[in-house]
Amino acid sequence: MGTPSSLAQLIRELSRLPGIGPKSAQRLAYYLFGQPEQEVARLAEVLLAAKRDLHDCPRCFGVTDRELCEICSDPQRDAAQICVVEEPGDVLAIERSGEYRGLYHVLRGVISPMRGVGPGSLRIAALLERVVPGVEVILATSTTVEGEATSLYLQQELVPLGARVSRIAYGLPVGGALEYADEVTLGRALAGRQVVS
Amino acid sequence: MQIRHLTLQGYRNLARTELDLPPGLVAISGDNGQGKTNLLEAVYLLAGGVLPGLRLDALIARGGQVAFLAADLLLPDGLSRVEISIAAGRRRLSQDGVPARRYQLSAGGAVWLRPDDLELVYGAPQARRHYLDALLTRLSRRYGQVLSVFERALLQRNAALRAGLDPSLWEPQLSLHGAELIELRRRLVRRMAELLPDVHAELGGRGQLAAQLQETSDPGELARELAARREQDRQRGFTTIGPQRDDLLLSLAGAPAQAFSSRGEARTIALSLRRLEWILLSERYADSPLLLIDELSGELDRSRRDRLLQWISTTPQVVVTDTDLSGIAQACLRLRVDGGRVEVQE
Ligand SMILES: [Zn+2]
Numbered sequence: 001m002g003t004p005s006s007l008a009q010l011i012r013e014l015s016r017l018p019g020i021g022p023k024s025a026q027r028l029a030y031y032l033f034g035q036p037e038q039e040v041a042r043l044a045e046v047l048l049a050a051k052r053d054l055h056d057c058p059r060c061f062g063v064t065d066r067e068l069c070e071i072c073s074d075p076q077r078d079a080a081q082i083c084v085v086e087e088p089g090d091v092l093a094i095e096r097s098g099e100y101r102g103l104y105h106v107l108r109g110v111i112s113p114m115r116g117v118g119p120g121s122l123r124i125a126a127l128l129e130r131v132v133p134g135v136e137v138i139l140a141t142s143t144t145v146e147g148e149a150t151s152l153y154l155q156q157e158l159v160p161l162g163a164r165v166s167r168i169a170y171g172l173p174v175g176g177a178l179e180y181a182d183e184v185t186l187g188r189a190l191a192g193r194q195v196v197s
Numbered sequence: 198m199q200i201r202h203l204t205l206q207g208y209r210n211l212a213r214t215e216l217d218l219p220p221g222l223v224a225i226s227g228d229n230g231q232g233k234t235n236l237l238e239a240v241y242l243l244a245g246g247v248l249p250g251l252r253l254d255a256l257i258a259r260g261g262q263v264a265f266l267a268a269d270l271l272l273p274d275g276l277s278r279v280e281i282s283i284a285a286g287r288r289r290l291s292q293d294g295v296p297a298r299r300y301q302l303s304a305g306g307a308v309w310l311r312p313d314d315l316e317l318v319y320g321a322p323q324a325r326r327h328y329l330d331a332l333l334t335r336l337s338r339r340y341g342q343v344l345s346v347f348e349r350a351l352l353q354r355n356a357a358l359r360a361g362l363d364p365s366l367w368e369p370q371l372s373l374h375g376a377e378l379i380e381l382r383r384r385l386v387r388r389m390a391e392l393l394p395d396v397h398a399e400l401g402g403r404g405q406l407a408a409q410l411q412e413t414s415d416p417g418e419l420a421r422e423l424a425a426r427r428e429q430d431r432q433r434g435f436t437t438i439g440p441q442r443d444d445l446l447l448s449l450a451g452a453p454a455q456a457f458s459s460r461g462e463a464r465t466i467a468l469s470l471r472r473l474e475w476i477l478l479s480e481r482y483a484d485s486p487l488l489l490i491d492e493l494s495g496e497l498d499r500s501r502r503d504r505l506l507q508w509i510s511t512t513p514q515v516v517v518t519d520t521d522l523s524g525i526a527q528a529c530l531r532l533r534v535d536g537g538r539v540e541v542q543e
Contacts, residue, residue: 021285111366113356145349149366 007033059130061106061123063088071104078102082130083138083190084154086110086147094140099190102138105130110146111153119153127154133162138193140168155196165196198305198487199514200240201276202269207261209235210537221529222515224522225539232534233518237309237489240516243268243279244307244487247331247341253283273484305478305486306335312495314467318454322444329382329445332474336481340381347374347440355435364430368423371439376416378440386410386445389473396472401500402465404450411446413438461498468501472508490517493525 007029015025032040056062057069064070071077071091081102085091091104107122131137137158141147151167158165169192205214210232227233242248243266257264263284270277280291290297316324334341347370354367389408397406414422422438430437447454447466454466478486488509509515510527522528531542 111362113353113360113362116360118360118362145346145353145367145370148370149350149353152366152369153363 059126060104061088061108061126062091062104076101080134081136081138082127083140084127085140086142086150090140094190097190102136107141107150110141110144110150112146122150124154124157128157128161131158131161131163134164136164136166138166138168138190139196140190159197163197166193167196168193198244198307198484199271200244200268200487201271203240203243204265204267205236205239206263206265207258208239208264208266209256209258211235211239211258211534212538214539216532216539216541218514218516219529220514222509222517222525222527223530223532224525224528225516225518225532225534226520226522227518227534228520232537232539234491236532236534236539237491237516237518239266240268240487241307241309241489242266242281244270245335246307246309247334249327249330253286253288256283273482305482305484307487307489308471308475308478309489309491310468310471311491314471315460315463317467317470318447318458318463322442325445325447326441326443328470328474329385332477333381333385336385336477337381340378343374343377343381347371347378350374351436351439351441358431358436359434364427364436365424368420371436372420372423375414375419375439379412379414379416379419379443382410382440382443385477388477392473392476393469396476397465397469400465400468400472400504402449402462402469404462406454406466406469407448407451409446409448411444412440413442461501464498465501468505475508485513488512488515490515493517493519493522 010029010032011022011025014020014028015022017025020028032043053065054063055065057064057072059068059072062069062071066073078101081100082105083094083100083102084105084107085094086107086109088106091106094100094104105123105127107124107127109117109122111117111119111122127137137154139151139154141151141154155165155167168189199220200218203214203216203218205211207213214236225233225236238248263282265280265282267278267280270279278293282289317328330340330344334344350367350370354364354371356362357364357367386408393406393408419439423436426437436442449458449462449466452458454463458466475486475488490505490509493505509517517525522531533540533542
């Protein structure tokens with residue numbers, strides 16, 4: 001029996017999502033097919049609304065539906081600390097740890113010559129503009145080979161600007177990505193960060 | 198270690214296979230190109246064998262999407278079920294139903310004797326580095342972890358050199374992990390140097406066989422030397438020093454084996470390296486590795502063959518292949534591979 005073409009198309013689109021293999025895509029497609037029409041319509045609207053309303057925060061490059069994101073516009077946050085992460089999802093992971101009250105900067109990737117990504121492809125210039133002498137910059141890129149090299153690059157750029165630089169102290173295995181760290185580990189990693197300069 | 202049951206699906210040219218394997222000698226015959234070696238390779242991978250440079254996609258049957266291999270392995274503490282599935286360039290392992298990132302192998306695994314083992318003597322340095330890396334990966338879990346991080350950093354530095362990006366960003370990781378690889382290799386080669394002369398003599402080799410690392414950099418100097426070579430490396434497009442460029446020098450009676458050994462001498466040297474692998478794995482895991490011999494007659498020459506049969510007779514389980522094995526009387530199971538189908542022969 002062949003798969004009807006609209007179903008096959010749905011499976012194909014779903015399987016393009018990160019972390020979704022062909023089997024999961026198939027399961028999701030059949031699940032959606034089994035839902036009432038208004039539920040599916042609601043999901044479609046939520047997706048479209050998210051796409052319509054969300055954009056990059058112009059300061060930290062996190063994702064927001066406001067002009068400036070909730071964290072950047074919160075006067076209670078400590079502006080003397082900037083935590084540098086790879087992806088918007090990493091902000092959520094650190095926020096969940098509840099240990100951090102400073103600001104963020106999202107690089108939107110890591111340096112990877114194999115993928116043609118040099119420092120110029122990342123949101124690094126914008127970070128350097130935010131740094132004034134005395135600010136503490138916490139480098140929280142992952143402990144992958146690329147995360148370590150990106151952290152090293154940032155150290156070299158930040159120190160001459162008079163920033164105090166520290167590197168998050170992972171109790172994570174070599175090669176660990178932030179996304180997969182649990183909240184307790186992350187809280188501890190932040191508290192035990194190593195001062196680089 | 199022994200293998201008790203083997204399951205293959207969608208693996209290279211082999212048809213769906215379910216086999217029970219007895220202890221002792223298993224003889225696999227068949228014409229060339231029918232799949233004998235593929236069968237040995239599957240057993241080797243299931244036994245935790247490491248094949249540097251292996252392309253995972255090549256393991257999947259033509260036109261297929263997934264290759265599935267499974268075995269019941271007999272370890273010193275009992276039976277263990279191992280499964281490997283390969284799809285979309287990824288390999289998933291599990292042992293006793295628990296996903297395993299790397300092989301949590303608790304026993305000696307397998308040693309595989311191949312016709313192209315002559316490359317260990319005559320081939321490029323890469324063949325001998327692969328031998329060291331594969332053996333160390335099985336002796337030390339740490340080595341395998343450090344090696345994969347080192348290789349990633351190396352690929353990035355080489356890409357940076359070619360793309361005109363800053364290679365220095367990758368050097369602290371290269372020198373840190375590279376130094377550890379060199380130290381671990383030195384430790385292994387010291388042990389090799391102690392054992393090799395006797396192993397070689399027992400296999401009928403004449404003249405003292407010696408092994409020594411030829412290093413392109415001292416581990417303590419790696420960071421400085423990488424920095425000093427940036428310009429030169431940029432021109433050549435790759436990283437010219439480090440453990441990825443080192444070699445294992447073998448010499449026979451004081452002369453480099455690569456240049457001066459005869460074919461027969463080279464066979465005995467290669468066999469000695471495999472025997473050494475078997476001894477070190479036995480020591481490390483207090484368990485005899487499974488012995489796999491591809492093309493038994495390739496080892497002909499009467500004295501070598503007798504000594505190999507001696508080795509076989511003291512190993513709990515051995516799988517051998519050749520076009521014709523009817524002369525091997527002691528086989529406990531005879532299999533024939535024909536066009537990818539594995540059949541039990543009475
Ligand atoms: Zn923001």
